[in-house]
Amino acid sequence: xxxxxxxxxxxxxxxxxxxxxxxxxxxxxxxxxxxxxxxxxxxxxxxxxxxxxxxxxxxxxxxxxxxxxxxxxxxxxxxxxxxxxxxxxxxxxxxxxxxxxxxxxxxxxxxxxxxxxxxxxxxxxxxxxxxxxxxxxxxxxxxxxxxxxxxxxxxxxxxxxxxxxxxxxxxxxxxxxxxxxxxxxxxxxxxxxxxxxxxxxxxxxxxxxxxxxxxxxxxxxxxxxxxxxxxxxxxxxxxxxxxxxxxxxxxxxxxxxxxxxxx
Amino acid sequence: xxxxxxxxxxxxxxxxxxxxxxxxxxxxxxxxxxxxxxxxxxxxxxxxxxxxxxxxxxxxxxxxxxxxxxxxxxxxxxxxxxxxxxxxxxxxxxxxxxxxxxxxxxxxxxxxxxxxxxxxxxxxxxxxxxxxxxxxxxxxxxxxxxxxxxxxxxxxxxxxxxxxxxxxxxxxxxxxxxxxxxxxxxxxxxxxxxxxxxxxxxxxxxxxxxxxxxxxxxxxxxxxxxxxxxxxxxxxxxxxxxxxxxxxxxxxxxxxxxxxxxxxxxxxxxxxxxxxxxxxxxxx
Ligand SMILES: Nc1ncnc2c1ncn2[C@@H]1O[C@H](COP(=O)(O)OP(=O)(O)OP(=O)(O)O)[C@@H](O)[C@H]1O
Ligand SMILES: [Mg+2]
Numbered sequence: 001x002x003x004x005x006x007x008x009x010x011x012x013x014x015x016x017x018x019x020x021x022x023x024x025x026x027x028x029x030x031x032x033x034x035x036x037x038x039x040x041x042x043x044x045x046x047x048x049x050x051x052x053x054x055x056x057x058x059x060x061x062x063x064x065x066x067x068x069x070x071x072x073x074x075x076x077x078x079x080x081x082x083x084x085x086x087x088x089x090x091x092x093x094x095x096x097x098x099x100x101x102x103x104x105x106x107x108x109x110x111x112x113x114x115x116x117x118x119x120x121x122x123x124x125x126x127x128x129x130x131x132x133x134x135x136x137x138x139x140x141x142x143x144x145x146x147x148x149x150x151x152x153x154x155x156x157x158x159x160x161x162x163x164x165x166x167x168x169x170x171x172x173x174x175x176x177x178x179x180x181x182x183x184x185x186x187x188x189x190x191x192x193x194x195x196x197x198x199x200x201x202x203x204x205x206x207x208x209x210x211x212x213x214x215x216x217x218x219x220x221x222x223x224x225x226x227x228x229x230x231x232x233x234x235x236x237x238x239x240x241x242x243x244x245x246x247x248x249x250x251x252x253x254x255x256x257x258x259x260x261x262x263x
Numbered sequence: 264x265x266x267x268x269x270x271x272x273x274x275x276x277x278x279x280x281x282x283x284x285x286x287x288x289x290x291x292x293x294x295x296x297x298x299x300x301x302x303x304x305x306x307x308x309x310x311x312x313x314x315x316x317x318x319x320x321x322x323x324x325x326x327x328x329x330x331x332x333x334x335x336x337x338x339x340x341x342x343x344x345x346x347x348x349x350x351x352x353x354x355x356x357x358x359x360x361x362x363x364x365x366x367x368x369x370x371x372x373x374x375x376x377x378x379x380x381x382x383x384x385x386x387x388x389x390x391x392x393x394x395x396x397x398x399x400x401x402x403x404x405x406x407x408x409x410x411x412x413x414x415x416x417x418x419x420x421x422x423x424x425x426x427x428x429x430x431x432x433x434x435x436x437x438x439x440x441x442x443x444x445x446x447x448x449x450x451x452x453x454x455x456x457x458x459x460x461x462x463x464x465x466x467x468x469x470x471x472x473x474x475x476x477x478x479x480x481x482x483x484x485x486x487x488x489x490x491x492x493x494x495x496x497x498x499x500x501x502x503x504x505x506x507x508x509x510x511x512x513x514x515x516x517x518x519x520x521x522x523x524x525x526x527x528x529x530x531x532x533x534x535x536x537x538x539x540x541x542x543x544x545x546x547x
Contacts, residue, residue, distance in 0.1 A: 059449050079455040088446035093468045093545045102464075103454050131545045151454070 003071065004032035005187045006056070006155050011065035013051050025051045027212035029065070033155070036185040040202040042193055042244065044252045048213030049191045053159045056189065057083045070154055082153035086160040089144035090132040096139075097128040100147045118146040121180065138169040145177070149184070156188045162197065174200055175229055182226050195248065199223070199240045200231055207247045210255035217247055333515035338522070341515040350504065355523060357500040358489060361417065365424025366485045370478060373429050377436025382466060387437070394430050402427035402488055406495050415496040420489065427488035432481050439473040440466055472543040479535040486528045501527075 013026040025048040033039045043049055054060035056067050058077035067074040069081060090099045100115035101108075119125050122142035132140050141161050148156055162170045174197055181188065181201075192198055198205045199221055207217040223236055231237050291298060315335060321327070322334035329337075345351035380387040402423060409422045443466050451461035493502025501520050508516035 057449075057453055059452065077449075077452040077455070079453075081453065083449070083453045085446050085449070088444040089450075091447060091450075091465070091469070093471075093543070133545060 004068075005035040005037070005070065006033040006189065007068045008032070008052075008056065009066045009068070011052070011055065011067065012063045013048070013055060013060070014063045024212040026055075026062075027214055029208075029213060029215055031206055031215050031218065033187060033189055035187055037203050038181055038186075038188045038190065038201060039204045039206060040190040040192060040198040041206045041208060042191075042195060042198045042248060043208030043213060044210050044248060044255055045193060046255070047208045047211050047251065049193075049208060050159055052208075052213065053083075053157050053189065053191050056155075057081055057157050059083075079151060080154040082148035082151065082156045084141070084144050084148050084156070084158045084161045086163045089161075090140050090147075092132045095129050095131055096124060096135065096143045099132070099143055100150050103147045103151045105151075114150055115146075118150040119143070121149070122146045122176065136169075137165050138173055141165065141173060142176070145180075149180070149186075154187065156186050158188065158190045160192050161190075162194075163192070170194075170197070171229065171232075177201065178227050193248075195241055195244045196232065199237060199244065200227060205240075205244060207244065208251070210251040210258070216251070219244065330512050330514050333518055337515040338518045341513070341519050345504075345516070345519065351519075351523070354499055354501045354504045354520075355527065357497075358493065358502070358524070359527065361420045361492075361500065362424060362482075362485055362489045364417075365421040365489065366428060366482055368421060369425045369429040369432060369481075369485070373432035373436060374474070377433045378440050378462075378467070378470075380433070381437035381440030381470075382462065390433075391437070394433050398430040398434065403491055406491065410496060419496065420492040420500075423492040424485050424488045427491075428481050428485045431484065432477065435477040435481065436474055439477055440470045442473065443469040472539065472546040475535070475539045475543065479532060479539065482535065483528060483532060486524060490524060 008029055008031050011026055011029040012024075015023040015025055029048075029052060031039075041049055041052065051060060055062045056069075056074065058074050058081065072080075074081075090096075091102065094102060096119060097112070097115050100118055101111045104111040104114055106114075116125065116128065119128055122145055124139060124142055124146070127135060127139060132143070135143070144161065148158075162173045165173060178201055190198075190201060202221050205217075205219045205221060206215050207219070208214065209216045219240070221240055223231055223234070223240070291302075318332075319335050322329075322332050322337075326332070333341075342351065345354075376390065380390050405426050406423060409419050409426070413419050413422055447465050447469050448461055451465040456464070489500075490502040490505075493500040494506055497503040501524050505517050505520040508514070508520065
């Protein structure tokens with residue numbers, strides 16, 4: 001791995017350092033993502049995944065350590081990093097088309113064309129003029145993905161983008177994302193606590209410890225690409241899954257113990 | 264399944280007659296349950312008619328002397344008279360112009376200030392404490408002061424409407440913009456937008472329906488302040504017509520004034536509601 005696309009060095013985040021009760025959310029997070037690599041971060045609830053992603057996006061300020069994208073230190077949000085959140089992803093006052101155009105620059109006909117192209121990519125060209133309230137949850141996330149892809153950020157950050165969807169829709173979205181990724185090869189950091197999702201989508205899975213978060217394990221996923229839904233029933237898939245389940249479970253137990261100790 | 268196989272073997276399956284569909288109970292009285300728009304309308308009309316009928320009956324039966332409770336017919340006659348000699352229109356116009364001016368001044372100032380203190384904490388620290396403090400001073404108590412300050416002409420009416428409306432508007436608008444989901448703002452920033460662009464393209468459209476509601480509600484309050492101002496010192500307007508009528512014990516004219524004020528308020532409110540629905544179709 002030569003120069004990393006995204007590199008996170010010894011990242012620390014302490015909430016409430018101004019006296020209102022300190023909470024160490026991240027304690028020395030260290031990892032790299034290579035160009036065109038799909039990396040997923042998993043961990044128990046509250047371990048600091050969203051905090052980590054927000055800092056990389058530049059929306060939250062780190063307490064210590066650095067984030068470097070393409071050799072440049074991150075000091076705030078920017079167009080080199082696209083973000084897809086779990087909720088409130090689309091502007092309800094804009095149509096699907098206008099939501100995508102919102103992210104674009106250039107002349108209005110150029111923007112319209114690029115937006116249309118990307119809605120087609122996620123299979124929503126027919127719903128161009130629909131408002132988010134007229135779309136299903138899965139469709140909304142597809143528009144959000146179209147928007148994030150449309151302006152070609154260097155790194156795509158996704159925080160549980162399918163977390164609010166039902167199991168079937170979720171799997172379809174995973175397949176769609178994999179297909180798009182395999183065709184376009186972007187650098188992605190994906191956050192989830194769904195282990196199946198992590199194994200299916202990723203080149204590598206990073207497991208975080210329970211709070212305060214650190215990277216506990218870095219597991220390359222060797223499943224061949226292109227991947228289709230059949231991957232979900234291969235022995236290989238189950239092996240990775242079993243391994244990660246165990247690894248995450250240890251952390252869940254640790255945080256449960258910590259909670260009991262508190263009580 | 265043996266039964267199914269038998270049936271298939273016997274050719275066309277004989278279906279048991281479908282059981283009669285049990286009737287659903289009408290859900291007129293069930294928590295939050297929707298009702299037919301027509302039912303709603305009928306109930307609404309009946310209720311309003313009952314109110315009028317009750318009034319009419321009470322007046323006809325002379326439950327109270329005429330100078331306390333005129334009949335609907337008396338009020339109607341007084342309305343026709345006032346309409347004929349033009350005083351009704353003049354008074355209504357005077358009140359309408361006052362509320363439009365007073366409310367507009369208040370709104371034009373409250374919007375930017377409310378948005379500012381809803382989005383910048385430093386601005387909030389500067390402005391909120393004093394606004395919060397003044398808000399609890401009753402606007403009515405300012406009437407004498409406003410007369411001392413600006414006299415009894417039109418600006419005094421505007422000032423009372425302003426004092427009664429402005430401070431509430433500022434705090435409500437502040438709350439409206441504060442409630443814009445942070446994720447929307449974050450999206451703007453991750454797209455490389457500057458604060459000002461985010462404010463214009465994200466915060467304002469996101470808060471617009473709520474701000475519109477704020478204006479609608481405060482317009483209703485503004486009517487109260489208008490009438491207060493007109494009751495105390497005015498030479499025309501609906502509030503003034505009520506005071507004059509009181510002097511001559513013309514109860515039916517007092518009733519007329521109150522009803523017209525209510526109607527005007529209702530019409531403006533419904534107009535804003537309708538306009539809001541049109542403007543913000545997406546917000547449902
Ligand atoms: N703005 C904040 N102020 C104070 N504490 C915070 C803040 N944001 C997050 N935290 C705390 O930091 C820790 C990590 O939160 P974070 O949201 O990053 O977890 P997560 O891994 O994304 O959890 P989940 O899987 O439930 O989304 C939690 O203990 C949370 O309470
Ligand atoms: Mg999270």
